[in-house]
Amino acid sequence: MKTRFVLIHTSHAGNVGATARAMKTMGFDDLVLVAPRWANVLNREETIQRASGALDVLKNARIVPTLDEALDGMTHLCATAMTPRDFGPPTRAPRDHFAQLLSAPEGPDAAARPESVAFLFGSERFGMQNDDVYRCHVALSIPTDPCFGSLNLAAAVQLIAYDWRQALGGFAVQSATSPPAQADAAAVAAMLRHWEEALVAVDFLDPAAPKKLMPRLNQLFNRASLSPEEIHILRGVAKAMLQKAAVAEPPKA
Structure with a gap:
């Protein structure tokens, strides 16, 4: 009108x-x-x-x-x-x-x-x-x-x-951002292996008695529907933990 x-x-x-x-x-x-x-x-x-x-x-x-x-x-x-x-x-x-x-x-x-x-x-x-x-x-x-x-x-x-x-009918609500792409299973698995290595290095995970820590983390990250960018961030965290553990490790005799 x-x-x-x-x-x-x-x-x-x-x-x-x-x-x-x-x-x-x-x-x-x-x-x-x-x-x-x-x-x-x-x-x-x-x-x-x-x-x-x-x-x-x-x-x-x-x-x-x-x-x-x-x-x-x-x-x-x-x-x-x-x-x-x-x-x-x-x-x-x-x-x-x-x-x-x-x-x-x-x-x-x-x-x-x-x-x-x-x-x-x-x-x-x-x-x-x-x-x-x-x-x-x-x-x-x-x-x-x-x-x-x-x-x-x-x-x-x-x-x-x-x-x-x-x-008069209004306007449709416009999404501010498009939903991010989801990382594939292989990327999630590689990130988990990286985290497992880092958790062992900082003495959070005992490889002799891992219990169900890694499967639980797997389920957690699956529910989060991680994007490739988020996988990259998490792998960066794992890398930083490994570097910190290497610096803190006492020199071998």
Whole structure:
């Protein structure tokens, strides 16, 4: 669904950059600024630094003089207003509203889903003006601690963007690393022979009465599913034990 984020009278350049970053992490790129404090806000150093790589969002962003121009083509308008109002659209939590919005049946004989959604954010100091809230279909209120509900502008954008992306289906969790390859049985056996030699050298294993130490170590390493790199480390430990034992061994008469 076409999604637009609209910042109205933004006064801090850093918040514009951080908003671009918040949008990009959730896969959104349509950003419109209504009469920001700085005419060159999209190119200011603080904006670029806070965008932290979301320069494509800044490049595609638009600055317009009026809210009417910012909302051109948008069919469902969501105000973000923490302060309750006696008059205006219903106030809902983002997640609840999104679930209701996307559950609307489609078709000519049913209430269709909106074709596009715009999220409106007011200035950092004063929030949204009443007239701007009144024209919206809903006022989204992020559930916060009743004793402290003050949210940074970019943080609010991130929360709305996350809940909206989740409502649209979300992204799959990406594994940070691929699982390591597993060492073969021959490598494990060679490492165990190396360890047996080292354990004897440091007097931890009595070759005359080995009991079940080596089979138990074999089972331990099998459960660990060692990688080739881990085998290399363990053989390095065995080598160090052998070297230490050789240095400590008294000279023969």
